[in-house]
Amino acid sequence: MQERILTGDRITGKLHLGHYVGSLKNRVELQNSYECFVLLADVQALTTHFNHPAIVRDNLRNVAMDYLAAGIDPNRSTLFIQSMIPEIAELTVYFSMFVTVNSLRHNPTIKSEAAERGYTQLNYGFLGYPVSQAADIAICRATLIPVGEDQVPHIEQTRKIIRRFHDLYRPVFPEPQALIGAIPRLSGLDGGRKMGKSSGNAISLDSSPQQVNELIQKATTDPERIHKSDPGHPDICPIYSYHKAFNAPQAEDIYRNCSQGTIGCSECKARIAGQINKLLEPMNERRETISKYPKQIDEILISGTERARVLARETMQEVREAMGIAYFGPNTFQ
CATH class of the missing domain: 1.10.240.10 (Tyrosyl-Transfer RNA Synthetase)
Known part of the structure; x- marks a missing residue:
């Protein structure tokens, strides 16, 4: 069976050169050898932009165009929108029932990003980001996740969540492996931080x-x-x-x-x-x-989301059966 990759971005702004060298260039190459799912993580974007949802809405197609312009091929990669897959939200809730708050608080990625953003009080969505990410991975039954070293704790937490689910119920998901690459981090134009959308120190991929x-x-x-x-x-x-x-x-x-x-x-x-x-x-x-055909961009996103939704429904049916909560048989209300 071909290995399945899940990758993607929170859509909080246009992609920039740091994204290109850090992940996008690699994704374009990986789609030639793997079954690739590319997630436009609009729900997870709200963990830091909940008070400005228009930013997420306005950047959905910008990010999609960045992907396509960089070489992501919708015939070889499935582009899908996170919020349009309700099964992800359902699985996130089920996982959150047995993930402890302490394990989330001690996640080094969460700790470092909270410090970087100056958060003294963590909202539920931000703290639960690793649970949501685990649901993204599990719903697609992804086997490989391309990440840099700093994201390995997220993948390890996903593996722990999946193992815990299997211990409680029965095996449903593969345990994903981190596909660790030598991912360079570009310094920002200001020299003080990594290149970032929110820092105003980046060169976006659509720059003239x-x-x-x-x-x-x-x-x-x-x-x-x-x-x-x-x-x-x-x-x-x-x-x-x-x-x-x-x-x-x-x-x-x-x-x-x-x-x-x-x-x-x-x-x-x-x-x-x-x-x-x-x-x-x-x-x-x-x-x-691409920009001359906005309907085609929408069609690509709709088609990819429909493909991902079919897989998500199949996964969640098995999840419910494993948990003993498939009360009326498969697909009763679908």
Whole structure:
């Protein structure tokens, strides 16, 4: 049986270069070898944007276009909308009955994101994010989850939840494995944090060449380097992290010349801006074509969600039977 992958994003804004090097590029490659489900996680976006649901609504199609423009093929990957699969919500409730609050509070990913956002009081949805994520994975019966090292605790929590379900009732789900890749993290344009939608320090995938040039020219560089001839410190410069990600053949030369003070920041920025624009050019061309047919985007999302819904119904029927709560037989009210 072909391995099944689940991946996706919370749709809180347009995708950016950090998403591309961190996951999107890999997804495009994985769809050639695996059965891929790509989740537009609108419900989970509300864990941090519950007071601004319009942000989620407005970005649904933007993110879908980012996927398609980057090379996600709806004939090889199933794109589906989380809120349109009510079985996910049902399974989340069942899982939450036996997941302890302490285990969620000690999840390192939850702790770090809460600290990053300055949360002193955690709402139920934010704290329960790992339970919701476990339901996403289990409802699709995914066997592989592409993640970086920082997301491994989420996958391990999912595995524990699934094992607990099997101990209580009977086996229904495969235990997913983390497909860990060497996922680089781009520094933000401000140099202080990772590139992020909410931080305002990112280059979105739909940026024009002019926007890329302007953003790169404004980006923070080595604060200790004042003159072109001053020896630089590439390891602390966000621009060098972009060279490693998007200009690998020349990255070694950039490192050496920067360290020796034989290349200035302006030239260094101009070079990487050119490489980023080369990367984004075909994406923007595809996006321009796709944007002319908004109904086709909706059709892709509807069709993918329908496929995912069929699988979700089958999974939940087995869940209810395993729990002994399939009161009137299969699909009585469907």
